[in-house]
Amino acid sequence: MNPFKMLRRAFVALALVIGTVAFAQGNLEINTPAISTLKQSMQQRHVQLAPLYASGAVGLAADGTVALRDASSVPLAQRGQVNALVAAENADRAALYREIARANGHPEWEAEVRKTFAQRWIERAQPGWWVQGAGGWAVRR
Amino acid sequence: MTRLNAGLALAWVVMVTAGCVTINIYFPAAAAEKAADRIIDEVWQLREGQAAPATGANTEGAPK
Numbered sequence: 001m002n003p004f005k006m007l008r009r010a011f012v013a014l015a016l017v018i019g020t021v022a023f024a025q026g027n028l029e030i031n032t033p034a035i036s037t038l039k040q041s042m043q044q045r046h047v048q049l050a051p052l053y054a055s056g057a058v059g060l061a062a063d064g065t066v067a068l069r070d071a072s073s074v075p076l077a078q079r080g081q082v083n084a085l086v087a088a089e090n091a092d093r094a095a096l097y098r099e100i101a102r103a104n105g106h107p108e109w110e111a112e113v114r115k116t117f118a119q120r121w122i123e124r125a126q127p128g129w130w131v132q133g134a135g136g137w138a139v140r141r
Numbered sequence: 142m143t144r145l146n147a148g149l150a151l152a153w154v155v156m157v158t159a160g161c162v163t164i165n166i167y168f169p170a171a172a173a174e175k176a177a178d179r180i181i182d183e184v185w186q187l188r189e190g191q192a193a194p195a196t197g198a199n200t201e202g203a204p205k
Contacts, residue, residue, distance in 0.1 A: 003146040010150040014157055028169065028176040035180075042184045100176065112168045113177075120177040124185070 029103045038096045045089055058086060059130030059137055064097065064118035065090045069130050069137060093117070 049066070052058040052074075059069040066089050068074075074082050097117060101109040122131040125140045132138075182188040 003143045003150075006147040007150050010154045014154055026172060028172045030176045030180060039180060039183050043186065046184055046186070096180070100173075106166075106168075109168055109173075112170075113173060116170065116173040117177045117180075120174060120181055124178070124181055124187070 028100060030100060032099065032103045034099045035096065035103060038092050038099065042089065042092050042096070045085065045092070048085055049089060052082060052085070053126070053129040056128075056130045056139070057082065059132060060118075060121045060125055062118055062122070062132040062134075064114040064121065065093055067132070 049058060053060070055073055057068065057070050057073045058066050061067040066086055068082060068086050071079060071082075097114040098107070098110050100113045101107050122133070122140075125131050127140055129140045130137050131140050
C-alpha cells in the first residue's frame with residue numbers, strides 16, 4: 001500500500017479516537033431511560049421531602065444519602081411514612097449512582113459518583129437544611 | 142522502506158490509542174460534577190425556579 005495513503009488513514013483513525021475520548025472526558029452519559037426514570041421518581045418525591053429538609057427532620061448525609069436526623073420532630077403518626085420516604089429516596093439514589101457508572105461503561109466508578117453527588121447535594125442545599133460534614137450535622141447557612 | 146513507514150505509522154497509532162484509553166480509565170471528576178449538578182437541578186427543580194424571574198427581569202429592564 002502507498003505509504004502516504006497509509007499515513008492518512010492512520011491520521012483519520014487517530015482523529016476519530018481522540019475526538020471520541022475528548023467527548024467522553026467532557027461529559028458523562030446521563031441520558032438513559034433508567035436514569036430518566038430515577039430522576040423523575042426523585043423529583044416527585046422531593047415535593048414531600050422538601051418540608052422535611054426545612055424542618056430538620058431529614059438531612060443530607062455525607063455518603064450521598066438522606067437520613068432521618070431528628071425523629072422527634074416528626075409526629076409519631078407520620079414517622080412510618082417519613083421512614084418509608086427516606087428508604088425509597090435512598091434506594092433511588094443508590095440506583096442512580098450505580099446506573100451513571102454503568103451507563104458510562106465503568107461500574108467501578110459507582111463509589112466516586114456517589115462521593116461527587118454527596119458533595120454537590122450538600123453544597124447546593126438550601127439555607128436552613130441540615131447537612132452532614134466532617135464535624136457532624138450542621139445547619140446549612 | 143515503504144513497509145517500515147507503514148509499520149511505524151501503525152505502531153504510533155496503537156501507542157497513542159493505548160494512551161487515550163489509559164487516560165479514560167481515571168474517574169472524570171469535573172464531568173461527574175457537571176452531571177451531578179444537572180441531575181440535582183432537575184430533581185430539586187432549581188433551574189425553572191431561577192430562570193423564570195431572571196427572564197422576567199431582563200425583558201422588563203431591557204427597554205429602559
